[in-house]
Structures are given as structure tokens and as C-alpha cells.
Amino acid sequence: MQNFDFYNPTKILFGEGKIETITEEIPDDAKVLMTYGGGSIKRNGIYEQVTEALVDFEVVEFGGIPPNPEYEVLLEALDVIKDENIDFILAVGGGSVIDGTKFLSAAALYDGNEPWELLSDPIRVEEGLPFGTVLTLPATASEMNSGAVVSREETKEKLAMGGPGLFPKFSVLDPTAVRTIPERQLANGITDAFTHVLEQYMTYPAGGHLQDRFAESIMQTLIELAPKIMEDPSDYEAASNFMWSCTMALNGLIQKGVPTDWAVHAMGHELTALYGIDHARTLAIIAPRHYEENFGHKKEKLAQYGERVWNITEGDTDTKATKAIEKTESFFHSLNIDTKLSDYTDDYEGTAQIIAERFKERGWTGLGEHKELGPDQVKTIVEKSY
Structure with a gap:
């Protein structure tokens, strides 16, 4: 197992009714900016719970943060922060709202030329404006990590940022929020969390036995819960385990001491930037297609995953590994998640070349756990994804 440092200061407030306790976590004299998305929180009762909890605070609202938080919209919110002298932000939403809020946290204290530099350079964020979150859509674990991704329509880019200054001070995880989530978003959340685990697990054996078991247990839990939560999102037990699994999938714990990949995300972000396809x-x-193209490097972990997560017990390593990829794709299909780019756009021709060229321009020539995955191989993987 590799050496590691683990740091995660985010306080988790888990369970029904926990929204009312946020007053204990926000400084008494804080002027609060409440950020949220398209307005679903005003239909499911969360908005009322939050505003009631904040009744003794001076609160300014900024709604309309879109899925895949858009840079230009966030700049409008940044103006509000500066004009209103905001000193605490409360993000009420899913990963997009929380990621957008993290950008605002960093940008509020940034003294460079343009806030986009936080993503394009990128700049490690050591300090940000303090913020907390009320999670409404389990998926990304942004509520308990220090990373964020922001899109920019003008340049068709979707880039990541992060640093220890971007951990939320606290996050409320109330499983009752799950009961009003549409089926499509539930499927996205399951897929997102599942793939987050794969990115930290599907590399090569590195002696991280406990980390492997952590990762496998999260994936097994998501597989078991998927049909339950899709059929009845009001099932509190299922919703609780779904919500906590999504958080545990990317709060930093399971990646410690082991190699990680993240090439799937690098390529996937480009598809969202180009075509607006849901991240998951x-x-x-x-x-x-990534696992097929890098089969030689990954087959031992693929076979282990097949045995432990999918109970594939027959055949040699190559056979188990191949079946594990098939099982993974079938799992996505069971959630009504299509797995070909051509299922989402008719304009897919040339996409692989565009992405490969972008990676060359950015100097992304060594992705993956071995730092060997270059633009040419990226082009092949994306082409096979058509």
C-alpha cells in the first residue's frame, strides 16, 4: 500500500430533520448567500425548511445555477457576493449547485486577472469564503470533498478545480430529500457514484486490501439498492443507504494508499462540454470502452471486481475480466442509461479527434494510473464509444 495523508474536515449532519440544526453551524453575525438551482427546492419543501432555519440571519438568494454549473452564471453570483459583502454561502442542491458554490468560494478571495484561471491553470485553492451545503441530490459527493467542476459555454470547456480551502464546513444529508427526485436523476446518481468508485479502484493490485473492500462494498450496496430506490424513492432505509454510499464514493477515503485512474472523467467531461450530455x-x-482498450493493464483488478462484486467464479483471469466489463455495461442499461455516444447525438463524427486535440493543447499526455494514456489512445477509446 502506498503512503498517504488523509484530511477531511467536513462535518456531516445526517438524517431527517437535520436541516433545522444548520443555525448551530453558521456564525451568528454571518450575512448568508443561499445558492440553489432551477427551483425544485421550492416544490419539495426544502426551501421552506432552509429559510425557516435561517430566519434570524440576513440572507440573500441566488437561484438558477444550471446543471453543469455555467461560468457566466456564476460570475453573476460573484458580483452579488461582492456587492452585498457576503461572508458565508449556503449551497442548497446537488453536485452542480455545490460545485458552483465552491467556485464562488474560491473566486471571492481570488486576486488574479480572471477567476477562470482557477480552472484553466489550475490553481490549488488554499483558502475560500466559508460555506456549507444542504444536499438534495446524492451523486457526486461534492458535499464532502474539496473538488469541483465548472463548465464554460463560450469555449465549450468543462474543467476541474480543487484544494483544501474548498471543503464545506458542514453538509446536511437528509434522506427524505430523495423521495421527490425524478427517476432519470436517480439513475444518474447511482451511475455517477458507481463510476466514481471504479475510477479509484479499477487500476492494478497495490496491496490496499481494506481500500479494495471499502470500494467493493460501496458498489455492492449500490447494485442492491438500485432497483429499490428506482421503484420507491420514499423508502427511507434505501434512500439513507443510497445517499451515504454516494458520499462515501468520493469523500477521499477509498482512494488513499492506492493508485487511481480518472481518465474516464477527463474524457466524459469533454462530452458534456460539447453536447450537454448528463455527466453520469x-x-x-x-x-x-476504456476498460476494453486498457484490458492488459487492468485485467487483474477487473477479474477481482468480477469475482467479488458480480460473483463471476468461472473461467480464467481474462474471461472473468471480460465478463466484468459486460456486467458493468448491463448494470448501466438496467438503469436506462445508454452507453453509446450515438444514442445522445447525431453529430458524433469527429468527436474523438476534437477531444484528442484538446488534450494535446492542454498537455494532457499522460493520463490514467500509469500516466501513459495519451491523446492517440484517447481518440481510439472515444471512437469505440460511438
């Missing part, structure tokens, strides 16, 4: 669905498009 881009991962489902890329992951199976």
Missing part, C-alpha cells in the same frame, strides 16, 4: 451518462459511455 458520459461516464457510462466511456468506461466500458
Whole structure:
């Protein structure tokens, strides 16, 4: 197992009714900016719970943060922060709202030329404006990590940022929020969390036995819960385990001491930037083809995954590994997640070349756990994903 440092200061407030306790976590004299998305929180009762909890605070609202938080929209919110002298942000939403809020946290204290530099350079964020979250859509674990991804329509880019200054001070995880989530978003959340685990697990054996078991247990839990939560999102036990599995999938714990990949995300982000495809669905498009193209490097872990997660017990390593990829793609299909780019756009021809050229321009010539995956191989993987 590799050496590691583990740091995660985010306080988790888990369970029904926990929203009312946020007053204990926000400084008494704070002027709060409440950020949220398209307005679903005003239909499911969460908005009322949050505003009631914040009744003794001075609160400014900024709604309309879109899925795949858009840079230009976030700049409008940044103006509000500066004009209103905001000193605490409360993100009420899913990963997009929380990621957008993390950008705002960093940008509020950034003294460079343009806030986009936080993503394009990228710049490690050591300090940000303090913020907390109320999670409404389990998927990304942004509520308990220090990473974020922001899109820019003008340049058709979707880039990542992060640093220890971007951990939420606290996050509320109330499983009752799950009961009003549409089926498509539930499927996205399951797929997103599942693929997050794969990115930290599907590499090569590195002696991280406990980390492997952590990862496998999260994937097994998601597989077991998927039909239950899709059929009845009001099932509190299922919703609780779904929500916590999504958080545990990317709160930093399971990646410590082991190699990680993240090439699937790098390619998937480009599909979202180019075509607006839901993030989770881009991962489902890329992951199976990525594992096939890098079969030689990954087959031992693929076979282990097949045995432990999918109970594939017959055949040699290559056979188990191949079946494991098939099982993974079938799992996505069971959630009504299509796994070909052509299922989402008719304009897919040339996509692989565009992405490969972007990676060359950015100097992304050594992706994956071995730092060997270059633009030419990326081009092949994306082409096979058509």
C-alpha cells in the first residue's frame, strides 16, 4: 500500500430533520448567500425548511445555477457576493449547485486577472469564503470533498478545480430529500457514484486490501439498492443507504494508499462540454470502452471486481475480466442509461479527434494510473464509444 495523508474536515449532519440544526453551524453575525438551482427546492419543501432555519440571519438568494454549473452564471453570483459583502454561502442542491458554490468560494478571495484561471491553470485553492451545503441530490459527493467542476459555454470547456480551502464546513444529508427526485436523476446518481468508485479502484493490485473492500462494498450496496430506490424513492432505509454510499464514493477515503485512474472523467467531461450530455451518462459511455482498450493493464483488478462484486467464479483471469466489463455495461442499461455516444447525438463524427486535440493543447499526455494514456489512445477509446 502506498503512503498517504488523509484530511477531511467536513462535518456531516445526517438524517431527517437535520436541516433545522444548520443555525448551530453558521456564525451568528454571518450575512448568508443561499445558492440553489432551477427551483425544485421550492416544490419539495426544502426551501421552506432552509429559510425557516435561517430566519434570524440576513440572507440573500441566488437561484438558477444550471446543471453543469455555467461560468457566466456564476460570475453573476460573484458580483452579488461582492456587492452585498457576503461572508458565508449556503449551497442548497446537488453536485452542480455545490460545485458552483465552491467556485464562488474560491473566486471571492481570488486576486488574479480572471477567476477562470482557477480552472484553466489550475490553481490549488488554499483558502475560500466559508460555506456549507444542504444536499438534495446524492451523486457526486461534492458535499464532502474539496473538488469541483465548472463548465464554460463560450469555449465549450468543462474543467476541474480543487484544494483544501474548498471543503464545506458542514453538509446536511437528509434522506427524505430523495423521495421527490425524478427517476432519470436517480439513475444518474447511482451511475455517477458507481463510476466514481471504479475510477479509484479499477487500476492494478497495490496491496490496499481494506481500500479494495471499502470500494467493493460501496458498489455492492449500490447494485442492491438500485432497483429499490428506482421503484420507491420514499423508502427511507434505501434512500439513507443510497445517499451515504454516494458520499462515501468520493469523500477521499477509498482512494488513499492506492493508485487511481480518472481518465474516464477527463474524457466524459469533454462530452458534456460539447453536447450537454448528463455527466453520469458520459461516464457510462466511456468506461466500458476504456476498460476494453486498457484490458492488459487492468485485467487483474477487473477479474477481482468480477469475482467479488458480480460473483463471476468461472473461467480464467481474462474471461472473468471480460465478463466484468459486460456486467458493468448491463448494470448501466438496467438503469436506462445508454452507453453509446450515438444514442445522445447525431453529430458524433469527429468527436474523438476534437477531444484528442484538446488534450494535446492542454498537455494532457499522460493520463490514467500509469500516466501513459495519451491523446492517440484517447481518440481510439472515444471512437469505440460511438
